[in-house]
Amino acid sequence: MTPDSTKTITKTIGxxxxxxxxxxxxxxxxxxxxxxxxVE
Structure with a gap:
């Protein structure tokens, strides 16, 4: 199944x-x- 859309959420701790x-x-x-x- 091919996704129609994606959303990326980023959080930063320190x-x-x-x-x-x-x-x-x-x-x-x-x-x-x-x-x-x-995230490296």
Whole structure:
């Protein structure tokens, strides 16, 4: 399944950043959320 759109959220704690990716289908429904991933 190809996502219609994705949204990336970034949070920073001190000097460390994390990202989370939200994936939406063509109807605008949220279909998946990734875990927080450490930004190297």
């Amino acid at each position: 000097s460390t950043s994390y990202t989370k990716t939200l994936t939406y289908n063509a109807g605008g429904d949220l279909i998946s959320i990734s875990a927080w991933e450490l």
